[in-house]
Amino acid sequence: MTDPQALADKVIAMVGDRAEAEAMVVAGNRSLTRFANSYIHQNVGEDVPQIELKVVVDGRVSSAATSQVGDDALNRMVDTALESARLRPVDADWPGLAPQAEAADVEHWDAATAAADPAERASRVADFVAAGPGLRGAGYCETIGLTSAFANSAGQRLTGRETRAIIDGIHQTETSAGSAHQTGVGIGDLDGAAAGTQAAARARDSADAYDIKPGEYEVVLSPECTATIAVFLSAYGFNAKAAVEEQSFVEIGGQQFDPAINMWDDVTDPRALGVAFDSDGVPKRRVELITGGVSKSLAHDRRTAAKLGTESTGHAVPGSESFGAFPLNVFVGEGDQSIDEMIASVDRGLFVTAFNYCRILDPKSQVVTGLTRNGTFMIENGAITGALTNLRFTQSFVEGLGGGRVLAVGNDGRFADSEFGPGFIHAPSLHLASWNFTGGNDG
Amino acid sequence: MSSRQEANLFGYSQAAVEGALAAGATYADARVVIVKDERIEVLNQNVESLGQTEAAGVGVRALIGSSWGFFATAELTETAARQAGEAAAVVAKAAATVPGPDVPLSDVPVVTDHYETPFDEDPFAVALSDKVDLLVGVTETIQSVPGIALASATLQFFDTEKWFVSSQGHRISQHLVESGGGFDATAIGESETQRRSFPQSFGQYETGGFERIRRWDYPGNAGRIAEEAAALLTADECPEGERDLILEGSQLGLQIHESVGHAIELDRILGWEAAFAGTSWLEIDKIGQLQYGSELMNVTADATLPGALGTFGYDDEGTPAQSVDIVKDGLWVGVLSGRDSAALAGLPPGGMVRGDGFNRLPMVRMTNVGLLPGDSSLEEIIADTKDGIYASTNRSWSIDDKRLNFQFGTEIAWEVKDGKRGRMLKNPTYTGIGPQFWGSLDRMAGPEEWVHWGTPNCGKGQPIQVGHTGHSAGPSRFSNVRIGVRG
Numbered sequence: 001m002t003d004p005q006a007l008a009d010k011v012i013a014m015v016g017d018r019a020e021a022e023a024m025v026v027a028g029n030r031s032l033t034r035f036a037n038s039y040i041h042q043n044v045g046e047d048v049p050q051i052e053l054k055v056v057v058d059g060r061v062s063s064a065a066t067s068q069v070g071d072d073a074l075n076r077m078v079d080t081a082l083e084s085a086r087l088r089p090v091d092a093d094w095p096g097l098a099p100q101a102e103a104a105d106v107e108h109w110d111a112a113t114a115a116a117d118p119a120e121r122a123s124r125v126a127d128f129v130a131a132g133p134g135l136r137g138a139g140y141c142e143t144i145g146l147t148s149a150f151a152n153s154a155g156q157r158l159t160g161r162e163t164r165a166i167i168d169g170i171h172q173t174e175t176s177a178g179s180a181h182q183t184g185v186g187i188g189d190l191d192g193a194a195a196g197t198q199a200a201a202r203a204r205d206s207a208d209a210y211d212i213k214p215g216e217y218e219v220v221l222s223p224e225c226t227a228t229i230a231v232f233l234s235a236y237g238f239n240a241k242a243a244v245e246e247q248s249f250v251e252i253g254g255q256q257f258d259p260a261i262n263m264w265d266d267v268t269d270p271r272a273l274g275v276a277f278d279s280d281g282v283p284k285r286r287v288e289l290i291t292g293g294v295s296k297s298l299a300h301d302r303r304t305a306a307k308l309g310t311e312s313t314g315h316a317v318p319g320s321e322s323f324g325a326f327p328l329n330v331f332v333g334e335g336d337q338s339i340d341e342m343i344a345s346v347d348r349g350l351f352v353t354a355f356n357y358c359r360i361l362d363p364k365s366q367v368v369t370g371l372t373r374n375g376t377f378m379i380e381n382g383a384i385t386g387a388l389t390n391l392r393f394t395q396s397f398v399e400g401l402g403g404g405r406v407l408a409v410g411n412d413g414r415f416a417d418s419e420f421g422p423g424f425i426h427a428p429s430l431h432l433a434s435w436n437f438t439g440g441n442d443g
Numbered sequence: 444m445s446s447r448q449e450a451n452l453f454g455y456s457q458a459a460v461e462g463a464l465a466a467g468a469t470y471a472d473a474r475v476v477i478v479k480d481e482r483i484e485v486l487n488q489n490v491e492s493l494g495q496t497e498a499a500g501v502g503v504r505a506l507i508g509s510s511w512g513f514f515a516t517a518e519l520t521e522t523a524a525r526q527a528g529e530a531a532a533v534v535a536k537a538a539a540t541v542p543g544p545d546v547p548l549s550d551v552p553v554v555t556d557h558y559e560t561p562f563d564e565d566p567f568a569v570a571l572s573d574k575v576d577l578l579v580g581v582t583e584t585i586q587s588v589p590g591i592a593l594a595s596a597t598l599q600f601f602d603t604e605k606w607f608v609s610s611q612g613h614r615i616s617q618h619l620v621e622s623g624g625g626f627d628a629t630a631i632g633e634s635e636t637q638r639r640s641f642p643q644s645f646g647q648y649e650t651g652g653f654e655r656i657r658r659w660d661y662p663g664n665a666g667r668i669a670e671e672a673a674a675l676l677t678a679d680e681c682p683e684g685e686r687d688l689i690l691e692g693s694q695l696g697l698q699i700h701e702s703v704g705h706a707i708e709l710d711r712i713l714g715w716e717a718a719f720a721g722t723s724w725l726e727i728d729k730i731g732q733l734q735y736g737s738e739l740m741n742v743t744a745d746a747t748l749p750g751a752l753g754t755f756g757y758d759d760e761g762t763p764a765q766s767v768d769i770v771k772d773g774l775w776v777g778v779l780s781g782r783d784s785a786a787l788a789g790l791p792p793g794g795m796v797r798g799d800g801f802n803r804l805p806m807v808r809m810t811n812v813g814l815l816p817g818d819s820s821l822e823e824i825i826a827d828t829k830d831g832i833y834a835s836t837n838r839s840w841s842i843d844d845k846r847l848n849f850q851f852g853t854e855i856a857w858e859v860k861d862g863k864r865g866r867m868l869k870n871p872t873y874t875g876i877g878p879q880f881w882g883s884l885d886r887m888a889g890p891e892e893w894v895h896w897g898t899p900n901c902g903k904g905q906p907i908q909v910g911h912t913g914h915s916a917g918p919s920r921f922s923n924v925r926i927g928v929r930g
Contacts, residue, residue: 031534032906036715039543043534044513044906046802048500063494067517067802073497080495087571089579092489118537126541138718140905170718177717245593246631321492322484356721359839361852361870364636367930369850369872371843390843392850392874394930421907438928443848443876 002027002049002069004149005159011053012151014078019055019085020097021153024279024318026050028114028146028161033121035169036138038129043118052279052318055081056097059090095306097154103276103283104268106160110186113163114145124167124192128180131196132171135203139169143187150281158283160275166422167195170374171203176387178202179354179374181224183415183422185273202353206375209387211441218349219435220342220379223410226332226427227418228355228370229397230263234327236363237398238289238297240304241324247363249398250295256398257293258406262333264288265299265315272329273415273423277314284314287327293403301325332427335409342408342431344382350391350435351377351384356419366398369438392439400432407431449606449616455524456608459503462528464610467536468505468512470548471528472609474759475501475519476801481567482599485578487586491595493575500801505531508545510538511783515802547786551762551794555614558756561749562652566600566622569653574598577661578626584665585628590673596626597646598656599899601911605759613761621752621911622655623648623899626665628672637675637869639668639854643693644837648897648911650754671855674867681856681871683927687831688873689824689920692888694853695814696896696914697837702877703735703742704812704912706846707769707777709784711807720903721844724877725775727788735775736881739817742770744779746794746810751913752897753812755797759805762794769812773882779807799908806904811895813915817887821918824886826862832926833857833864833918834871850874850928872928880921888917 004025015021027049034042051074052065062085064077121141129137147161165187170179179202180195221229235242242248250256266286267276277283280302288296300308301316304325315325343351358370369392376388399405410429418425456473463471477499484492500517501524512535516527578596585594601621608614625646629638640646641664649655690698710716711723725733735742746764748754755764760782769777780788781796784807798805825833839852856871857864893915901910 030906033534033538034905035541036717037543037713038541040510040538040541041543041546041715042511042513042804043538044804045530045534046502046515048515048517048802061490061493063492065494065496065498067498067500068519069517073499077497080497084493084495084571088490088493088575093491118534119540122537122540129541136714136717138714140718142905168718172714172717179718245629247593247629247636319492322486356844357841359841361839361872361930362635364631364634365930369839369841369852369928369930371841371848373844390848392841392843392848394850394872394928396930436930438930439848439850439874441848443874443879443925 004147007051007069008149008151011051011074012153014074015055018082019057021053021055022097022281023151024052025149026146030144032140032142033118033125034140035125035129038137040122040125053077053081055085056094057082057085059094060085060088061091061094062088093303095302097152098156098281098302099154100156101283103158106268106276108185108273109161110163113143113165113187116143116187120187124190127192128167128169128196131193132200135171135173135200137169137171142166148275150277152281156281158277158281160277162274164273164423165190167192168417168422169195169199171199173203173207176203176206176209177374178206181417202375206387209389211389214391214437214440216434216436218346219432220346220351221430221432222353223412223414223416223427223429224354224418225352226430227416227425228358230330230332230425230427231418231420232360232366232368232397234330236360238299239324239326240298240300240308242363243298244304244307249364249366252295252297254295255293255403256295257290257401258403259293260335260406260409261290261293261401263290264331265327265329266331267329269331271426274328278316279318280312280316282312282314282316287313299325299327328424330425334411334413334428336411337408339410339412339429342410342429343379343384346379347381349379351379365396367394367396369394389441391437393436394438395436400435405433407433452606453608453614455501455519455521456606458521458524459501459528460608460610462525463503463505463532466529466532468507468532470506470610471504473501473503474801475606477604478800479602480600483574483578484597485582486595487593488579488582490575498800501527502798502801503528503531504804505535506546507532507535508539509543510535511804513804546783548782549786549792551782551792553612558617560618560620560650562620564653566653567602581626581661581665584662585669588666588669588673590630590676591628591669592631593629598624607761609761615757615761617756619650619755620652621648621650622652623897624656626661628669630672630676632676637672639672640836641668643896645900648752648899649750649895650752651750675855675869678867678869681832681868681927685923686926687828687920687922688924688926689828689831689833689859689918691835692892692894692916692918693896694834694837695916695919697840698851699812699814699914699916700898700912701840701842702846702849704809707779708807709778709780709788713784713787719905724845724847731776733775734773735770735878736773737884738773739884739887740770740773740881741815742812743767743815744769744795744810744812748811748895751811751895752911753810753913758794758796759798760796762792765794767793779809781807797910799910803908808910809912811913811915816890816893816917818889819886820888821892824918824920825859825864827886828859828920829861831859832868832871833859847877873924873926874928875924883921883923884919885922886920888919892917
């Protein structure tokens, strides 16, 4: 593999004194083993570097990218970016290149995961499938090992490496499904049998589901549901670009949530994944998003930080000039109740194991519609009494977590897949006073 | 490109296939793909981003037993391609730990051919300054309307070249050109945002050159769209209730995409996408018997429509583009399929398998799944409606994992009373269940208002792939739909 830092340095040298420039190189391997109907049907891998370049000619900014590391392709990328920059107007919002700064000394890396072979992934899949005899298993096991390197013409140079290992799947009966998810730094942490056992139990328990009338119900939400909520709060609320454009609901210093809600972003947490700098070449900082229900601060890239007269928090991602900064190491604070304790405290309500296909109706009100999936259960008198067919909800996430509505926070925090990808939201279960279900199985 | 370079690129695909066969694959195919794209985004007259990307490499599929193995490399040399082929076979073999039934492949013609998207004006040859000027001018017009906070405009172009080789002897090159873009205006109130987009949400994408952009007349529509966005802040809320729903064409296009297009994907029906994208409410043994919608409903998946976004010469398995009947007079008659899924289901292969670039395993993808036009017009439909709304341009979309239970929001609606379009309504939503909704289709506009809407952002698969699909539709009416769902 080409040395990513050397490659980033080389690209900056190729631009030379023709422009200010920054380059990001991500290289390594991504491998994924997919299964359905209880057998592996797709097994994929790639070794594809991504080289991204941004140049600034007299305040005129342009970017280009390539997957090729040869000199011809790199020169073509550099020339394309320079030529485009010269033809466009000055970028009034260009904040300048990131200055030299060291990133936190963290490395979320596991050598065994970076070197994992298809047989190791297949072994986890075999364990998942074997845990659901008589059921149909489907899902994937993925291992990723990447090195990222940044360089700019202001002398900033950063490099970091990361691994990720994921098993995610469902078991299905003829009428129902149950899911399980695990994400961590190392493949050694993945327990296919445990994941398969949970998915199988939920699938069996959610068979023979019945319809209930839509309406407001008390709910216990799994970490997957909490993660979905956190994604919407982050993307449409604590994203400083949304605030600059006045599309965010966030009022800094305002008690917008129940005091039981805490949320922050911190790449230095030992449980976190990823590297310690962003695509602007800025070291990631811990950001308090919600503390005791109070909205505390926003996630910034260099553009929004310059606009609001503050410093970047290191949350630029590729394309954030268009859609804004995005926190990628979000933790939702845990409470002290187990999922069983939360269920035991419900007189009449629902236990929801996953949300699905959630989409925002208005970013400012945070009204989102979505459905339940892979197991929705009726709770009566402190116990699960039956399975329900999937329900549609239309609910403001901010109101759902509002003052007095969070009855308990779980002690079961883990990386949960929000439907928008694994590994960036670490979240517990939640017990909420009310959730607005607007449709049932029949519409 | 010289014939020598062309031969080299076919050679890399050939080497990848040979590597896979030598490592034990029973079938293999490979694609060298070079994709260039250019994207320009303007916000409030400032160029927010300007980027160009070139991705090139070779991806190879190897079939062994019940599993496809796939490996991609960006290194375009014969040695690297051969090694990629070997790697694809190695990962396919590893699947034997958790085996299933052997994958059969339907027969398709083995051809040597070349296909090119017809276009008049190479979008990459149009001066960058002209493109920027167009977008800046549009946002300036939008911003001139009082009450508008955000004016954004986008152009994006793709130039894709592919060199496909299979172990059965296919040798197909293609050059596909896609052009898209659009603009939107956002008005921001105390506790709400209102947006209007043109030509549709996320822009309109088509196959072809810059002529596809010009024909939409962005400057001529910017002022009207901005005024509508500003007016929405003071418009009445869309009332709740069951009423007739007239959908504007682009919204109907997305409705087709979500509640027909995905439901008829044979890989979903067979359970291959169960864990992520989901399955389907359709069961393959009901094909030819199940009533999908009203007798007015005729849907085709037609990869040959000139200008439509899901148009090509061959899919990424070397199957020729074709038109397949999906729903005929309301009866479900067809699916979207590839060589493996079609063989398993006992159906002819539909040529609907495509991959997102060189580094993704090709999978079943919508081509142009469209609703054939009727014989009416929007004007006539409104005149014929006693109590309903006319809803336009998507704002939110959500549907369950079986593609049955949906809820959509549109940017704007107008009340329709006694045959007349009346007051503007904000926050319109509607919800329903697929076959009931399609069963209520009772009026459709004719060919004059039929547009090949393009969806450039269809996510599916793991790792995620983004697909480009087309959906032909015109304004149509559905009776007694639940409207105005509130949060």
